[in-house]
Amino acid sequence: IVVNNAGVNLENESWRTTIMVNVIGVIEGTKLAEKYMSKTSGGRGGVVVNVASTAGLTPVFFMPVYVASKYSVVGFTRSVAMNPDVGRSGLRFVCLCPGFTDTSLLSSGLKSEGISGNKLVEELLTSTGINTVEFVVEGFMQLLLTDDNNGGVMVVTKQRGIRYHGRQRKVNKL
């Protein structure tokens, strides 16, 4: 199992770092997993979970760079999963898209300039709610333990629960 989870949200102070960590980090991690885990190169197969966000599925006005990075993660993961060779590799590639979640990323973001005290941001948070980490772990475990979900994008939000995004297309089953 490889989980590409590391992520930052440095929208103004260092937006290039956001792209480096959130996009390049996930691509590097995925490529390493393919290299060492694929049955076609002596590995045992397995699962790669790339952590995106609901911000990878819908625009958010106050963090466009972060949104761009998470759309990239979703598009990248789904595309890798569609590779016709994936069946032989014994690998599956899936994406986890949590909504706002109670971690240090959120608490530090809430204190940042332009966000703290912004009425529109407060309204968004009130309407979406905030996940507990435990709830996101439930979604993560479902994603991990389901065998035939290659290319699956799992959304976990306080408001709408745990569900796959879009129509679950079965591509390149193991």
Ligand SMILES: NC(=O)C1=CN([C@@H]2O[C@H](COP(=O)(O)OP(=O)(O)OC[C@H]3O[C@@H](n4cnc5c(N)ncnc54)[C@H](O)[C@@H]3O)[C@@H](O)[C@H]2O)C=CC1
């Ligand atoms: N907290 C939230 O509201 C949401 C978070 N996410 C995503 O979940 C993932 C985990 O984030 P959280 O646990 O919320 O944040 P966090 O800030 O608590 O954890 C992020 C982790 O990434 C690590 N990290 C950052 N840059 C790194 C680098 N260059 N190399 C290695 N590790 C690095 C940090 O050390 C930290 O342990 C991220 O990809 C984030 O974008 C997705 C949706 C909502």
Ligand SMILES: CCCCC/C=C\C=C\C(=O)C/C=C\C/C=C\CCCC(=O)O
């Ligand atoms: C409001 C806090 C600002 C700082 C944000 C910090 C971290 C955010 C991480 C995310 O990945 C954001 C999560 C969700 C995106 C927000 C809105 C999308 C709305 C989707 C929906 O309707 O549920």
